[in-house]
Amino acid sequence: MNRFWGFVVKEFLHIFRDYRTLLILFGMPAVQLILFGYVVTNEIKDARIAILDQSKDETTRKITEKITSSGYFRLDRNLHTYSEIEEAFKEGDIKLVIVFESNFTRKLERERQAHVQLIGDASDPNTANILVNYATGILNNYLRTRNAEAIPLQILPETRMMYNKELKGVFMFVPGLMAMLLMLISALMTSISITKEKELGTMELLLASPLRPMQIVVGKVFPYVFLAFINACIIILLGNIVFGVPVRGSVTLLLFENFLFISMALSLGVLISCLTNSQQLAMMISLVALMLPTILLSGFIFPVENMPKVLQWLCHIMPPMYFITIIKSIMLKGNGLFYIWKETLILVGFTLFFILLSVKKFKIRLA
Amino acid sequence: MKKGSTDIIIVKDLVKKFGNFVANDHLSFEVKRGEIFGFLGANGAGKTTAIRILCGLSLPTSGDLSVAGYDVYSQREKIKQNIGYMSQKFSLYDDLTVFENIRFYAAIYGLSKKEIVQRADVLMKKLQLEEARNKLIRDIxxxxxxxxxxxVAIIHDPKIVFLDEPTGGVDPITRRQFWEMIYEAARNGITVFVTTHYMDEAEYCDRLSIMVEGRIAALNTPLALRxxxxxxxxxxVFLKLARAQTEEVA
Structure with a gap:
C-alpha cells in the first residue's frame, strides 16, 4: 500500500500547488449560493408601477393604497392620459400600469361592476405574469372585505405552502447547486487530471511502473472525493446558516447520498478521460455534456413535469435529476430511505454502468 | 524462461499489427546483460512500438518475448518491477519539487521511506542539485x-532501463554528459536499451539494431556495421540501408 499512498500524496501536491484552481473550487459554492439565493429570484419585491386613475374617488384611492402597501409594488408615477402609458413602458422602469375607469365607485355601486385594466410589460413574460396575478389577488381581496356584509355565502381559501412556507427560491437552488458543483468537481476535475497525465506523457511512465492500472485510477480519483465532499458540506452549511434552508431528514443519509452521487460523477469523469487524450476535449465534454443537462434537464431551475415529453425522457436518463429529487426529499420533506430507495438504486446503477464501461475502454486501450 | 543466461532480453518473431498496418514485422534479437543496446530507425520505423511492448505497455500480436527472465504475456507485473523507463517527453512533474519527484518515483517502485531519503540525498549530491532540492521542476x-x-528512472536499481529517445531537444554538451551517465549505469550492471535517431549517438552503443519500415535491417557492433x-x-550506414529498402519496395 506504500506505493499507492506515494501516488495519492503526489496527487494532493498537484492540487494544493495549483492554488488558483483550489480557490475557485472552494470559493465557487459560496459565490454561487449567494448569487442564486439573492439574485436569481422569482419573488417580486418593489416592482415599479404607474397608475392612471380616471376617477380619483374613495374606492380607487383605497385600492391604490392596498396595492402600494403590499410590498410587491412601488408607485413610480401617476399618469393622466392613455397616451402616457406607452411612454412610461418605453422609458423602461415601469413593469405594470393600472388603469381605473372613470366613475369607478358609482359604477361599482349601481351597475355592480367596474373595470380595472392591468397592463403588464411582457417583454419579460414571467415577471409580467406574476405581477398581474399579484395585482388581481389584491383586487379580489379588497372586493371580499367590501362585500363581507353584503353577501352571505363566501368561500375563503386558506393556503399553506408545505415544506417551504415563504416560497423561497433558494430552497430549490441548494439541491441543484449541490448537483452542479459535485458534478463539476468530480467529473470535470478528474477527467482533466487524468488527461493531463496523458498529455504530458507521464501516463506511460505510470503504466510502465509496478502500479496497477486500478491503483492509478483510484489514486487519481481519491483526492477529489474529499474535495467534493467538503464542498457539499459547505453548501449545506451555508444554505442553512445564511438562508435558513433546513435539513429535516437524517444527516447521515444526506451525506451517504452525496457520497453516492460523487462516486457516480467520478466514474463518469474516468470514463470521459478514457475516451479522449486531450485536456481540452475532456473539458469540453464535461462542460457541454454534463453541466448543461445538470442545469437545464434536472429540475434544478425548470420543473421537469412542464417540459415536452421528449425532454422529459432525456431528463430521466440524466443522473442529476434523481439526485436533486433525493436531496429535496431529505432536506425539505425530511424523508427517509423508504421514500427514495428507487432513486438511490438508479444512481447506484449509473455508477456501476460507468465503472464497467471505463474498465472495458481502459483494457482496449492497453492492448 | 532462461534465467541466469547472458541474454537479458530475448525476442523471437515479434509481430505487432494495428489493423492492417504492420508496425513490427518479425523482429528477432537478443540483448546481453550489461550492454548498451542501441535501437535506431527513422520516425515511424516501429521503435517506439517495440519498446512499449518490451515495457509491458502493450501486447504483441505474436512472437515469443522474455524480458529480465519474465514472459511478456503472463508476467508483466514482474517485468515492470525490474525495469526502468524514460520516455521521449520528460517524465518529471513540473509542479512538484526536485525532491518530491524523486520521492514519488521511488515510492511507486516500492522503496522504503529510509531508502528513499538516502538515495535522494546521494542522487542530488551526484547531480549537484542539493541547492535545488526544493525548487519546482519547471524552474530548473x-x-x-x-x-x-x-x-529517477534507475533509482530502484532495475535490471534494464529503457530510454526512448532520451536526448531529444538538448544541446550537444548536455547530450555528452547524459551519455556519461548512461555508461555509468552500464558499469553498475544495468542493461541499457536506448532508441535514438541521432546517428552520432549510435557510435556510443555496444551493439546496434537498425530498423527500417518495421523490420530489423542490420544488427551488429558499430564498427562491424561500418x-x-x-x-x-x-x-x-543508415542511408545505405534505407535506400536499399526503398529500392526493394520499388
Missing amino acids: PLGWKQKLALS EEYQAKNMNE
Whole structure:
C-alpha cells in the first residue's frame, strides 16, 4: 500500500500547488449560493408601477393604497392620459400600469361592476405574469372585505405552502447547486487530471511502473472525493446558516447520498478521460455534456413535469435529476430511505454502468 | 524462461499489427546483460512500438518475448518491477519539487521511506542539485531535468532501463554528459536499451539494431556495421540501408 499512498500524496501536491484552481473550487459554492439565493429570484419585491386613475374617488384611492402597501409594488408615477402609458413602458422602469375607469365607485355601486385594466410589460413574460396575478389577488381581496356584509355565502381559501412556507427560491437552488458543483468537481476535475497525465506523457511512465492500472485510477480519483465532499458540506452549511434552508431528514443519509452521487460523477469523469487524450476535449465534454443537462434537464431551475415529453425522457436518463429529487426529499420533506430507495438504486446503477464501461475502454486501450 | 543466461532480453518473431498496418514485422534479437543496446530507425520505423511492448505497455500480436527472465504475456507485473523507463517527453512533474519527484518515483517502485531519503540525498549530491532540492521542476534548466529524469528512472536499481529517445531537444554538451551517465549505469550492471535517431549517438552503443519500415535491417557492433557497409560513419550506414529498402519496395 506504500506505493499507492506515494501516488495519492503526489496527487494532493498537484492540487494544493495549483492554488488558483483550489480557490475557485472552494470559493465557487459560496459565490454561487449567494448569487442564486439573492439574485436569481422569482419573488417580486418593489416592482415599479404607474397608475392612471380616471376617477380619483374613495374606492380607487383605497385600492391604490392596498396595492402600494403590499410590498410587491412601488408607485413610480401617476399618469393622466392613455397616451402616457406607452411612454412610461418605453422609458423602461415601469413593469405594470393600472388603469381605473372613470366613475369607478358609482359604477361599482349601481351597475355592480367596474373595470380595472392591468397592463403588464411582457417583454419579460414571467415577471409580467406574476405581477398581474399579484395585482388581481389584491383586487379580489379588497372586493371580499367590501362585500363581507353584503353577501352571505363566501368561500375563503386558506393556503399553506408545505415544506417551504415563504416560497423561497433558494430552497430549490441548494439541491441543484449541490448537483452542479459535485458534478463539476468530480467529473470535470478528474477527467482533466487524468488527461493531463496523458498529455504530458507521464501516463506511460505510470503504466510502465509496478502500479496497477486500478491503483492509478483510484489514486487519481481519491483526492477529489474529499474535495467534493467538503464542498457539499459547505453548501449545506451555508444554505442553512445564511438562508435558513433546513435539513429535516437524517444527516447521515444526506451525506451517504452525496457520497453516492460523487462516486457516480467520478466514474463518469474516468470514463470521459478514457475516451479522449486531450485536456481540452475532456473539458469540453464535461462542460457541454454534463453541466448543461445538470442545469437545464434536472429540475434544478425548470420543473421537469412542464417540459415536452421528449425532454422529459432525456431528463430521466440524466443522473442529476434523481439526485436533486433525493436531496429535496431529505432536506425539505425530511424523508427517509423508504421514500427514495428507487432513486438511490438508479444512481447506484449509473455508477456501476460507468465503472464497467471505463474498465472495458481502459483494457482496449492497453492492448 | 532462461534465467541466469547472458541474454537479458530475448525476442523471437515479434509481430505487432494495428489493423492492417504492420508496425513490427518479425523482429528477432537478443540483448546481453550489461550492454548498451542501441535501437535506431527513422520516425515511424516501429521503435517506439517495440519498446512499449518490451515495457509491458502493450501486447504483441505474436512472437515469443522474455524480458529480465519474465514472459511478456503472463508476467508483466514482474517485468515492470525490474525495469526502468524514460520516455521521449520528460517524465518529471513540473509542479512538484526536485525532491518530491524523486520521492514519488521511488515510492511507486516500492522503496522504503529510509531508502528513499538516502538515495535522494546521494542522487542530488551526484547531480549537484542539493541547492535545488526544493525548487519546482519547471524552474530548473532542461539539461538538469533530463539528467534527473534518467537518475529517477534507475533509482530502484532495475535490471534494464529503457530510454526512448532520451536526448531529444538538448544541446550537444548536455547530450555528452547524459551519455556519461548512461555508461555509468552500464558499469553498475544495468542493461541499457536506448532508441535514438541521432546517428552520432549510435557510435556510443555496444551493439546496434537498425530498423527500417518495421523490420530489423542490420544488427551488429558499430564498427562491424561500418565495415560491412564500407561507410565512414553511422549516418552513411543508415542511408545505405534505407535506400536499399526503398529500392526493394520499388
